[in-house]
Amino acid sequence: MENNEALIIQILAHRNAAQLKLIRETYAATYGEDLLKDLDSELWSDFQRALLLWTLDPTERDAYLVNEANKQLTSSNWVIMEIACTRSSNDLFLVRKEYHARYKRSLEEDVAYHTTGDYRKQLLVPLVSAFRYEGDEVNMMLAKSEAxxxxxxxxxxxxxxxxxIRILTTRSKAQINATLNQYNSQFGNAINKDLKSDPKDDYLSLLRATIKCLTRPEKYFExxxxxxxxxxxxxxWALTRVVVTQAEVNMQCIKEEYHKRNSVPLERAIAGDTSGDYENLLLALIGHEDA
Amino acid sequence: MENNEALIIQILAHRNAAQLKLIRETYAATYGEDLLKDLDSELWSDFQRALLLWTLDPTERDAYLVNEANKQLTSSNWVIMEIACTRSSNDLFLVRKEYHARYKRSLEEDVAYHTTGDYRKQLLVPLVSAFRYEGDEVNMMLAKSEAxxxxxxxxxxxxxxxxxIRILTTRSKAQINATLNQYNSQFGNAINKDLKSDPKDDYLSLLRATIKCLTRPEKYFExxxxxxxxxxxxxxWALTRVVVTQAEVNMQCIKEEYHKRNSVPLERAIAGDTSGDYENLLLALIGHEDA
Structure with missing residues (x-):
């Protein structure tokens, strides 16, 4: 098997989205099964889970991850928030469309139903329902007043x-960035510093992470x-998720951020912490050009 | 002018969407102006307003109407709710997309910013942000528990x-319908009857209208x-809005509902209440085939 898996990694880690789609269709035609159904099996190793997630197209993968998060009890809010805040408006909408097709319900319906605690609903439902404006235009008057x-x-x-909630869930990322810069200038602290008073508060942690995802996603992923x-x-699961979802998106920035913050390249940190096929696949995914 | 206007009505009231688009583009090319900008002028007669709204394609018209509602102080909540609840999920999304392009902000951002009163925000923002599942599947267990x-x-x-709010703003229309049928069977009253306790309450009126739009739009429009x-x-404005937006959608049902409820055909009611070109245009729009 060792050779087969090395081959799989070599092939899969270097395919583009269209080629991966072809691989999935071939898989379905050969085994008569949907890869996503296979993913639901709990028998997979970290390697297999990462590999299967990687072969999905980004929209299906995100819909799958949100659905999975909706079924879990812990740490799932972060996954939902991460997908809602770091994808483009259009990509997030495509995830909602895919969610209809696959799960016969709306994404926000499941998030609203499954999250517990008022504050989570208050924050998560508008985050996943948002279709933010993506232009660069910034209204400085508004930035000042909302800061x-x-x-x-x-x-x-x-x-x-x-x-x-309104400001963070409806304003464009450019506008939020301007507002938070104003906050910093007018009141002397970055907003996330002022939100740090109680480090044990889950809601505050989620709120800080939301702000990071909206304005500095590479720092959040690092x-x-x-x-x-x-x-x-x-x-x-978090390691796999970030590597697989960001491999073709923002990995270069994340690697630079990681190196700066940890004084060790991401490649070396992953190699020191994983092993075997799983290690090889992650390294291939983050190192595209070098692998 | 009389003859010109009769001709305009004859031409415009009987064009399909593609032909109307061509008329608008010709207008823009001839006068160097966008029809929507002209609409903002307050000099228009009811006839002219109806005519211009009619020439817009449905997506642009809805985006325009919501934007207009966002700038008004009164009765605008109803327009926003009506558009959010009676359009298909996909059409509502197209309106949000058009809103980005035209106003450089998101629709939900403007609704959240401009509506006052917590309850309006609580209800209207999720309504306009919804992307409801549209399949026929109904979960009867859920219908019972949510009733x-x-x-x-x-x-x-x-x-x-x-x-x-969660149930009304995230569930599919089919599911809401099942839930409200359960409500009626289990508790002996239609929900809107139980929501009638205080007829002076604006929020309760809006809530009842929301329920009607989601489940019996023809009754709401009647x-x-x-x-x-x-x-x-x-x-x-309401007369124009309903006639223009529903002319190609649901007018036959609305006319039947109107006749049943008022013992007079909609045509005759409109003819008795309007005059001149405005009357002729509305009659042409509601009577497509007969006019």
Whole structure:
């Protein structure tokens, strides 16, 4: 098997999306099974899970990951938030469309039904339902006034106030960025520093991560990788998810960010923490050109 | 001018969408102006407003109407709700896309920013952000349990409880219909009857209208026409809006509903209440085949 798996990695890790689609269709024609159904089996090794996720097209993969998160009890909010905030508006919409086709329900319907805790619904449902404007236009008056609103609510510890939610869930990323720059200039701290008062608060952690995903996704992914790699008993699902979903998107920035923050290249950190086929596949995925 | 306008009505009221698009492009090429900009002028007669709205394609028209509603102080919530709840999921998404292109902001961003009152935001923003599943599949267990939730919240007068909002803003129309049928069977009243306790409450009126739009749009439109026609000082904007937006969609059902409820055909009611070119245009639009 060793040789087969090396071959699979060599082939799959270097295909583009159209070629991967062909591989999946061939798989379905050969085995009469949908790869996504196979993924639901819990027998897969980390290697197999990563490989199957990689062969999905990005839209199907995201729909699958959100659906999976909707069925889990813990740490699933982060996956949902990550997909809602780091994909383009159009890509997020395509995920919602795919979710209809595959699960016969709407994505926001499942998120609203399965998340517990008011604050999660308040934040997650509008995040996944958003279709943000993506132009560069920024309204500086608005940035100033909404920075002030955010600061007031944070001073009052009203972290889930509807105005905070409204600003973060409906404004364009360019506008949010301008607002948070204003926040920093007017009030002397980055907003995420002011949101750090209670490090044990799950909602505040999610809110800080949301802000990071919207404005500095490479920093968010770097931190997710760092925690996944260093964690006692590692978090292979997060490691796999970030590598597979970002391989063709933003991996170069994430690698640079990782190297800067950890003084070690991502390749070396992954190699030191994984082994065998799983290691080889992840390295092939993050190193496209070098592998 | 009389002859010209008769000719315009004759031509415009009987064109299909593709031909109307051509007319608009010719207009733009001839006068160097966008029809939508002209619409913003407040000098138009009811006839001219109806004519211009009619020449827009449905997606642009809806985006225009929501944007206009976002700039108004009163009765605009209804227009936004009506468009969010009576269009198909895909059409509503196309309206959001058109809104980006035309107004350089997202539709939900403007609705969230401009509506006042927590409950409006709570209801309207998820309504316009929804991308409901449109299949016929119904989960009867869920219909029963959510009918019970709705009944409990209504008994507690918690009309804006997050569960009420969740059910109405995320479930498919088929599922909501099943849930409300269960409500009726289990608790003996149609939900809208139980929501009638205080007829002066704006939020409750909007909630009832939302339920009607989601489950019996022809009844909602019949009532809107009835009120627009009978109102002291008439409501030409509502009359124009319903006729123009529904002419090619659901007019036959609306006419039947109107006749049944008012014992007079819609044609005769409109003829008795309007005059001149405006009357002729509306009659041509509702009577397509007979005019």
């Amino acid at each position: 002030k609103i955010l600061h007031e609510k944070i001073c009052d510890k009203a972290y889930n106030h509807e105005e905070v 931190k997710t990788l760092r925690l996944a790699i260093n964690k006692l008993g590692k978090d292979e | 019970k939730i709705l009944h409990e919240k209504i008994c507690d007068k918690a009309y804006n409880h997050e569960e009420v 009532k809107t026409l009835r009120l627009a026609i009978n109102k002291l000082g008439k409501d030409e």
